[in-house]
Each structure stands twice: as C-alpha cells, then as structure tokens.
Amino acid sequence: xxxxxxxxxxxxxxxxxxxxxxxxxxKLVERSVCGCDYGGTSWTTREEADENAAQLGLGSGVRLLxxxxxxxxxxxxxAQTTGCAVMLTDLPFDGLNLAARxxxxxxxxxxxxxxxxxxxxxxxxxxxxxxxxxxxVLCCLPDKLEVLQACHGVxxxxxxxxxxxxxxxxxxxETDYQRAVDSGPPFVEAEQDYPALLAQSGxxxxxxxxxxxxxxxxxxxxxxxxxxxxxxxxxxxxxxxLAERQVGQREKIRAISDGVLCREIFxxxxx
Ligand SMILES: C[S@@+](CC[C@H](N)C(=O)[O-])C[C@H]1O[C@@H](n2cnc3c(N)ncnc32)[C@H](O)[C@@H]1O
Numbered sequence: 706x707x708x709x710x711x712x713x714x715x716x717x718x719x720x721x722x723x724x725x726x727x728x729x730x731x732k733l734v735e736r737s738v739c740g741c742d743y744g745g746t747s748w749t750t751r752e753e754a755d756e757n758a759a760q761l762g763l764g765s766g767v768r769l770l771x772x773x774x775x776x777x778x779x780x781x782x783x784a785q786t787t788g789c790a791v792m793l794t795d796l797p798f799d800g801l802n803l804a805a806r807x808x809x810x811x812x813x814x815x816x817x818x819x820x821x822x823x824x825x826x827x828x829x830x831x832x833x834x835x836x837x838x839x840x841x842v843l844c845c846l847p848d849k850l851e852v853l854q855a856c857h858g859v860x861x862x863x864x865x866x867x868x869x870x871x872x873x874x875x876x877x878x879e880t881d882y883q884r885a886v887d888s889g890p891p892f893v894e895a896e897q898d899y900p901a902l903l904a905q906s907g908x909x910x911x912x913x914x915x916x917x918x919x920x921x922x923x924x925x926x927x928x929x930x931x932x933x934x935x936x937x938x939x940x941x942x943x944x945x946x947l948a949e950r951q952v953g954q955r956e957k958i959r960a961i962s963d964g965v966l967c968r969e970i971f972x973x974x975x976x
Pocket of ligand 1: 716719744745746747748749772773774775776777778779794795796797800822823824825840841842845846
C-alpha cells in the first residue's frame with residue numbers, strides 16, 4: 706500500500722530532523738537529555754537502552770532487527786556496547802545514511818546492516834532474527850497491527866521483542882483525548898490498545914512497564930537544555946520558529962504531566 710500524504714509528510718519531517726541533529730548545538734542538547742549523540746528522536750535514554758539490551762539478551766552472535774532506526778539510536782549504541790549484529794531499517798534514507806556513516810566511524814562496518822523498508826513489509830525471510838527492538842515507532846505509524854505481524858514473522862520462535870510506545874491514556878473525556886492527539890506523536894491514536902494488538906499478532910507479554918515519569922523527566926531536560934542554547938537555536942529556527950517550537954514543547958510537557966499521554970515499554974515473546 707502506498708503511504709498516505711500524512712505518512713509522506715512525516716517521513717520528510719524526520720529526514721529534516723536527522724540532518725539537523727548533526728549540528729553541534731543539537732548534539733550538545735541531545736547529550737544532556739539522553740546521554741548520547743546519535744541524533745535520536747525517541748525518548749529512550751542511555752539508562753533505558755542499557756536495560757532494554759539486558760532484557761533482549763544482546764551480545765556477540767545475536768542478530769538484532771531494529772525498526773524505525775532513524776540515524777542509529779539506540780541500535781548502533783547496542784552494536785558498540787554488546788557486540789550484537791544489527792539490521793537497521795527505516796523509511797527516510799537520510800537517517801539511515803547518517804547511521805551508516807556513524808557505524809563506519811565507530812568501526813562497526815562489519816556488524817551493522819541497513820535497509821530502507823517499512824516495518825509493515827519487512828524484506829527478510831521468516832525467522833531471520835534473534836531479537837527485535839523499536840523505540841517510540843508504533844506511535845509514528847498507522848499500521849500498528851501489520852507491523853506487529855511482520856515482526857512476528859521475521860523473529861525466530863521463542864525470541865523476544867522489546868519496544869517503547871507513547872499512547873493516549875485510557876478513560877479521558879473528549880477534551881483531554883483531543884489534547885493527547887494534538888500534543889502526541891502523529892499516529893498516537895490506536896484502534897485497539899497494545900495488549901489487544903499484541904495478542905492478535907501472536908505475541909505473549911512478559912513485562913509491561915509504565916515509564917511516563919521518566920518520559921516527563923526527559924522532556925523537562927530537553928526544555929531546560931534548549932533554554933540554555935537560545936542564541937544558537939534562534940539562528941537555526943528564527944524567532945517565529947523557535948517561539949512555535951517552545952509553545953509546542955510547553956503543551957506537550959503539560960499533556961504528559963497531566964497524564965493524558967503515557968509511555969510504556971513492552972517486553973514480549975514470540976508465541
Ligand atoms: C521516534 S522515531 C525513533 C527513531 C530512532 N529509533 C530513535 O530512537 O531515535 C520513529 C521512527 O519511526 C520511523 N517510522 C515511521 N513509520 C515507519 C514505518 N512504517 N516503518 C518503519 N519505520 C517507520 C520514522 O521514520 C522514525 O525514524
């Protein structure tokens with residue numbers, strides 16, 4: 706199926722973000738927010754990445770598939786720190802191209818592979834991988850069930866997938882629901898909740914962790930870090946652009962703090 710105009714616009718927006726993320730000021734901000742400088746766009750911190758690596762059992766000889774890899778966070782970090790082999794996939798070429806360059810710079814050419822591919826149509830034979838990860842990716846795409854089914858197909862029997870996702874808190878009134886839609890990622894709405902989608906696609910939940918407080922703390926660090934770089938950011942975004950960015954950030958932190966948006970990590974096993 707060809708992507709909708711909204712999906713195409715998002716792919717272009719991510720491509721721009723990945724290019725911009727290489728600028729010194731953005732790297733500086735990212736290091737103080739997430740503890741890394743791969744150009745990450747998820748809310749995965751270094752501490753969370755270390756925990757996820759342990760849950761996935763990453764190490765030498767493990768074949769990991771990372772979906773929606775952007776410019777390489779956290780997949781390249783895991784290749785470096787655990788010695789696993791990683792297939793990075795995403796839609797914007799620009800992000801993967803930056804990831805490939807970073808892999809070469811970090812001496813990871815032999816263990817990292819790259820494919821421009823949708824998570825809903827993975828170009829790999831059944832059972833190709835020992836582990837799968839994705840960081841805040843399902844909230845950035847409409848075909849959530851198809852992606853979970855595709856992941857199920859390419860993972861070997863009994864292996865694990867760990868992923869984080871931002872979603873709309875259950876039981877909101879109409880006004881708060883709309884606030885969550887307006888301040889959340891572009892495809893934050895889901896037709897069914899994640900446990901139902903996982904059950905339908907053959908996954909068994911081993912652990913489900915609420916990490917909304919960490920999400921709020923990480924987001925606050927972003928706002929503080931950007932407040933310390935106003936001159937460089939003004940040059941980058943212009944006065945109106947930066948003001949708009951700051952208004953969006955304030956709306957988002959309010960939505961997270963008020964509990965209309967939540968973030969969870971699922972650790973699931975291929976049934
Ligand atoms: C929040 S970003 C996460 C990027 C990176 N993994 C990180 O942690 O910084 C979500 C990513 O999902 C990707 N994405 C959106 N739709 C996708 C699809 N159908 N298949 C694969 N990736 C997709 C976007 O291009 C984007 O790079």
